[in-house]
Amino acid sequence: MSKEHILIVEDEEDILELVKYNLTREGYSVTGAVTGEEALKVVASSSTDLIILDLMLPGIDGLDVAKKLKENPNTRKIPIIMLTAKGEEVDIVTGLELGADDYLTKPFSPRILLARVRAVLRRHLKKQEDQTEIMIDGIKIHLGRRIVQLNDKPVDLTFTEFELLVLLAKKPGWVFTRSQIVDAIHGVGYAVTERSVDVQIVGLRKKLGELGNYIETVRSIGYRFKEIE
Ligand code: CA
Numbered sequence: 001m002s003k004e005h006i007l008i009v010e011d012e013e014d015i016l017e018l019v020k021y022n023l024t025r026e027g028y029s030v031t032g033a034v035t036g037e038e039a040l041k042v043v044a045s046s047s048t049d050l051i052i053l054d055l056m057l058p059g060i061d062g063l064d065v066a067k068k069l070k071e072n073p074n075t076r077k078i079p080i081i082m083l084t085a086k087g088e089e090v091d092i093v094t095g096l097e098l099g100a101d102d103y104l105t106k107p108f109s110p111r112i113l114l115a116r117v118r119a120v121l122r123r124h125l126k127k128q129e130d131q132t133e134i135m136i137d138g139i140k141i142h143l144g145r146r147i148v149q150l151n152d153k154p155v156d157l158t159f160t161e162f163e164l165l166v167l168l169a170k171k172p173g174w175v176f177t178r179s180q181i182v183d184a185i186h187g188v189g190y191a192v193t194e195r196s197v198d199v200q201i202v203g204l205r206k207k208l209g210e211l212g213n214y215i216e217t218v219r220s221i222g223y224r225f226k227e228i229e
Contacts, residue, residue, distance in 0.1 A: 050117065
């Protein structure tokens with residue numbers, strides 16, 4: 001497993017050290033910050049997979065840090081586990097509404113903390129996979145890596161074929177007219193015309209082999225990706 005980078009923001013040194021010790025021992029890469037300002041600097045300068053955020057901090061408090069992180073598109077998706085003291089229920093609710101994923105009330109046991117960390121990271125990873133992959137029958141499309149696999153074997157698509165497949169496969173059952181397809185796909189260095197869409201479809205179907213049947217022609221309208229019941 002890769003080493004996830006966890007940032008722990010806590011001004012109480014003994015808690016900071018305890019959390020750092022336990023997470024490091026589990027194989028995570030851990031950075032500590034004692035103020036909100038410092039935490040925001042760490043997040044801006046390194047890739048962070050999870051933040052453990054104490055709410056009571058000197059300077060900008062934890063809720064403000066969470067708010068800033070959630071407002072910034074670059075940091076919005078980093079999961080947050082809040083650390084709170086007893087009697088901060090209002091802050092817990094505010095934090096969860098801001099988008100924090102979970103919380104722990106002090107004092108907490110390291111084992112509970114580790115379980116929460118693992119659960120939040122797992123949930124987050126699952127969410128990311130859902131957003132970056134389309135899997136239909138034997139067709140697997142990795143959007144970010146621009147890779148298509150047919151029954152686990154990679155297939156080589158052109159730029160336009162890939163775009164075309166993603167457009168259709170994202171909305172099974174949805175009919176796209178040729179002109180909608182032209183609008184949605186931007187060819188590299190050449191314009192896609194309505195006529196060339198038909199040519200691209202023929203090429204794409206051929207490369208998909210038997211699975212090419214998923215791309216259906218809707219007579220005198222356009223194309224759609226077959227919807228599976
Ligand atoms: Ca504190």
